[in-house]
Amino acid sequence: MSGTRDFNHHEVEQKWKDHWERTNLYQTKIDTSKPKYYVLDMFPYPSGAGLHVGHPLGYIASDIFSRYKTQKGFNVLHPMGFDAFGLPAEQYAIKTGVHPAKSTAKNIEQYIRQLSNLGFNYDWSNAVNTSDPEYYKWTQWIFIQLFEHYYDLEQDKAMPIADLKLHLSTSGTAGLHASCGEEMELSQDDWNNMSLAQKDQVLMNYRLAYRKVSYVNWCEELGTVLANDEVINGRSERGNHPVEKKAMKQWSLRITAYAERLLSSLDHLEWSDALKAMQRNWIGKSQGAQVFFDIENDTRKIEIFTTRPDTIFGATFMVLAPEHDYVADLTTDDQSDEIQKYLEYVGSRSERERMSETKVVSGAFTGSYAIHPITGNKIPIWIAEYVLKDYGTGAIMAVPSDDDRDQAFAEKFQIPIISVVDKTDFPDAENHDKLGTMINSDFLNGLSVKDAIERMIKELESLKIGKRKLNYRLRDANYSRQRYWGEPFPICYTPDGETIALDIENLPLELPELDDFKPASGAQSPLSRAKDWIKTSEGYDRETDTMPGFAGSSWYFLRYMDAKNPNEFASQEAINYWQEVDLYIGGTEHAVGHLMYSRFWHKFLFDKGLVPTDEPFKKLVNQGMIQGVIESLSLKQNKTDGRHHFVSAELRNEGEEYLNIPILIDYVSDYGLPSSSLSRAGIESFAAWMPDYDKAIFEDASGHHSIGKPDDMLTMTTISEVGKMSKSKYNVVNPDHVVAKYGADCFRMYEMFLGPIEQSKPWDTNGIDGVSKFLRKLWSLFYTEEKLQISDIEPSAEEYKILHITIDKVDNYIQKLAFNTAVSSFMICVNELKKLNCNKRLILEPLLKLLAPFAPFITEELWEALGHKESIHLSTYPIYDESKTKSSTVEYPVSINGKKRASITVDANASKDDIQSVAMQQEAVQKWIEGKEIRKVIVVPGRMINIVV
């Protein structure tokens, strides 16, 4: 092929990649002479499986958009980096002994190589890596700021803890309006007489980063804490071992302090309504009342939150979360066995199961009673899994007449039900609808539900047993992980019981070197093994937990603005120039978690005056997911002779329960097809890869088999389901071979051509030839018979029309991020130009500029061939000229009763009446209206004609 001028993507891509790098084409600097535009991608976790075909979907879109913005005259920041702390690297380290920093560095290198192959315009000099101490120094620093602040509800912003201490020492909690864990009443003497440890406890109730008791899924056999995701039916997904809830002191972030602001500022963001709805629901604001119930033979009170204070006369029992602090004390001797048994059961249940399995109710009676605050009646106190510790107060008043779950519970345990709302006027209303008239409710009788709620709240307030309250479903974020590969907490504990943060000079606090990355005994973090590291020179103990994945990703977009700054997380000059992210593209899987945490951190930094905007992401687009096929083996729920037992998919039977264990797709034959299966070699690779199962029984049509026994035949059919392409599902497809075969331009355009950016779709390469043909056809407009043949003569009106229609369409489509239809428009344009054998410079040059954001390599090559010295990516965008696309006639469809029967062509300026009379004269129309009465004729200028007969 060499020597000819066929399009050779290998040569062309290498040539321009080198050239762009040498000339620093994509270097981004502050330039106040131009308007700025900040395009952000959600940065990837650099997994060992490498970049997969799903990642680039959003990256290609943002690359196209940022190149487009550059051509439109903006100074564009379009950075990339790595969310480099995380579990997979740690698990890999446990398995292989390779230090996570090492494997992560290697993976990052691979990602950078793969991303560069796709021709993205990232400026790698401002890349970030969240696991780099120079980066996490600032993650730790922001954490310390959170630790050193509380939320003042009167000023509606974060304020220094020093102010709080001053307030407490001069007036106690009087006049203090601060977001806190539990309401406290302290006098100034109370505070001043406290020990350091007691003061520390009090402050933890207010700090934005604080320590409290939380629960984790602990798996004794694996010796590790598990995500809810990894717990199935109370057992570990890996290895099928029992899992229990374990209470531990852990760090949390008081995101709830920002709940109202996180909710209200959503209104001003250019995010999809769906995404805003998800965030609103996650925050889950509800209005209601806080009520205190006395306990029989106890001085304490049970605090509950209810949105239905009107139904209080129907409260016939109370339910505490099984983890509620009072449970142990309220359990009577008679009931202790039953409660104990129930707590064990709940311990094995994941939170997801507790919320989703609403049909089966379960619970246990504590033996104690509460006193109904209005009627004075004794009502039993139960515990049940449907009440969650971290939602509201972890306790409810149960009203079986007006709540479905309370009702099911009362029916099961034969607790009285008192009807308190008459809904006969609203036959379609459900239990939870706030409709009806109060009955059996003393002074509320006859009031509507709405009025009764108001009346009751006033009553509660005057009796001083409750008050109006807003509640949020949003919970404080658990911020501790018992893991190695995360940011160490810059926190020490003194022998006096004080918790103190490191000074900035001592940051970053780097991870200690370890050779064993498994968690230590008792669910302790691996860091607890680093004895020398834990003790500071002052004799303090360091915190041994590490921060979660969302720590580094909650502020990374700010670091890009000034990625190398050693003195600040970013200079004020850079932050004030780049301001906020103008366009953020990323997956819906981050719709609540990451986006909520980032907004929270950003608002905190805004309160501190460190960023100029209250919100970080002005416009946000969710890209759909490129899905893969998840292949899994069926594992019998019950072991056979103490061994794991897998069955081939066709041997699954109705009565038995199975776990689907996802397997690496590389081991699977006929991947993605119904016949997908594991051969003997596949099984052996699988067992070597997951040693938990190397003793397992594998049952196929021919009987039972084991690893190590030389059976000839063994074929385990796998279950194939469409799902997200993810390292945890082991179904990652790598883009490298597609790029090698078709070239980066083709890969980029094909991913865009697959469909709308927001939509999810399974990966396949079926249509890629069409895009490849398009690029070759484009090339052939320039090169015929191996020679560049370009004409400088004036194009025809028809050629101009094709060009300008395309400019108009593509420009609009890019603004709407409708890249799939933009690609179609290019295809139509090139097809039409090819028909005319157009080789006019005045047509082809603007076309190249238009296409440059999509196919940066081929357009740069042709641009150079046309004699240009400066990169096409610095050229200005073509301007649409409407006069070139005007047409003198319009074609109208003519419908009879809404069905198209004919079409007519009329002058573009024809009047309604003219159009109608032309339409009526049509032969086809005459045929259809013959002998029928014409009831109505609708003429929509520029659109259509409909005749109703």
Added chain:
RNA sequence: GCCGAUGUGGUGGAAUUGGUAGACACGUUGGAUUCAAAAUCCAAUGUCAGCAAUGACGUGAGGGUUCGAGUCCCUCCAUCGGUACCA
């Protein structure tokens, strides 16, 4: 369970936002070119009936609004994402 999204030919998808359903591609079939293949080009291609003209049906299912519904409303089904320690 709850929250959000999606559903259109054999396949990916388009449809100016209530106005010609299936653009643009893939695939398939037939033809041209070729010693042959690749590549390229031309034609056909929603389903059913028909030689054809043409007609009937057709946007997950069922109802509704409208001169007109893929698009709006109601009910249902299926699939995907999230559900707080995967990131």
